[in-house]
Amino acid sequence: MIEADAPNRWQQIVTFADGERLLINNADLDATSVPFPRERTYPKEYSEAIAALKEQHQQELERLQQELRIGLQSEATARAEEQVSEQIQSLQNLYKQQKEQNIQLQQRLDEMESLRQLEAENQQLLSRIQDLENAVEQRPSQEWGNTMTQQATKALNKQVKQALEKTIDLRSLAIEPPKENPQECLRLMGMALKNLASAMNNTQALEAAAIILGSEPTSGAIAYRVEQLEMLPQAVSDIRRVLAKPGCTWQDYWAVAQEYEVIKADYWAELTTEETELIAALEIASHPPVIQVGSIVAYADPYYTLYNARGEVVEELGEDEVLVAWDHWKNEGRKIRYFRNELRFWQGENK
Known part of the structure; x- marks a missing residue:
């Protein structure tokens, strides 16, 4: 009788009638009821452990699948967000460029409109001047009635004409610059040409502005030069004010002038000869004289015999x-060597 589970697929544990238990091959058994298990059987505790391991493995597999799905979703989301961010940045850059271009175009349009209006105003003013002149010449004085006399009319017409003719026109400036402050007029004309070149993108106007302003023919160089020249009126005013102060010194002048050192050549041209000579004199007075060849000297030590003696520096060593020839040894041709700090300028009477 088979009472126990088979230890393997090929053998069975058989219990005989006398109680003996033997391990017999399946091939040696002829009972039709002997089962041939197709799968290996395990003890209950093993089966439970195997089932627990399978369950744990299944849970781990499901967890890994879940993490993989989450990772793929996160990666796809990050990639999509990056693409969207790049597209947004690209659109923002495009919008910024378009906005800058629109601003530049609007500025050019405004400048062109301003130039057009100025040209129209100039034409109107010139036409008005001509009309006034014709009216004065053609109408006799009695047609004005009691409003004004002919002389008053001419005087008024002359004043109007003078006021209108002060309007700066580039063509008239090119023909004949005004006699009053031509330097300032050229500066204004250069600035006007610079604005015209920027508005019309005109290379010739840019080059003309560069020649007048004294800079390189580039927009950046001309803009920098214009900024410098805008300081010129204030520089001249400040320097003249400090020079007019009583007891003005070189330090007073330099405290103001150093702020405008970059445009020194420009403001120097605006100063009068008297003002430039005064500045030169202040600079000379600010530096102590140096003992050199030709200086008339005496000894610096008051307790030395040559303190009141007179000598001349004849050579620098x-x-x-320096080498000094003293007057009282002139006939002997004697010359003595001294350090400069041993000497002083002679302050006695000239001989």
Whole structure:
């Protein structure tokens, strides 16, 4: 009788009538009721452990699948967000460029409109001047009635004409610059040409502005030069004010002038000869005189016998030493070597 589970697929544990238990091959058994298990059987505790391991493995597999799905979704989301961010940045850059171009175009349109209006105003003013002149010449004085006399009319017409003729016109400036402050007029004309070149994108106007303003023919260089020249009126005013102060010194002048050092050549041309000579004199007075060849000297030590003697520096010996010929030894041709700090300028009467 088979009472126990088979230890394997090929053998069975058989219990005989006398109680003996033997391990017999399946091939040696002829009972039709002997089962041939197709799968290996395990003890209950093993089966439970195997089932638990299978369950744990299944859960781990499901967890990994879930993490994989989440990872793929996160990666896809991040990639999509990056693409959207790049598209947004590209659109923002495009919008910024378009906005800048629109601003530049609007500025050019405004400048062109301003130029057109100025040209129209100039034409109107010139036409008005001509009309006034014709009216004065053609109408006799009695036609004005009691309003004004002919002389008053001419005087008024002359004043109007003078006021209108002060309007700066590039063509008239090119023909004949005004006699009053031509430097300032050229500066204004250069600035006007610069604006015209920017508005019309005109290379010739840009080059003309560069020649007048004294800069390179580039927009950046001309703009920098214009900024410099805009300081010119204030620079001249400040320098003249400090020079007019009583007791003005070189330090007073330099405290103001150093702020405008970059346009020194420009404001120097605006100053009068008296003003430039005063500045030069202030600079000379600010530096102590140096003992050199030709200087009339005496000894610096008051306790030395040559303190009141008179001598002349006849040669320089390096940076610190000179050769002195004293008057009382002139006939002997005697010359003595001294350091400069041993001497002083002679303050006695000239001989």
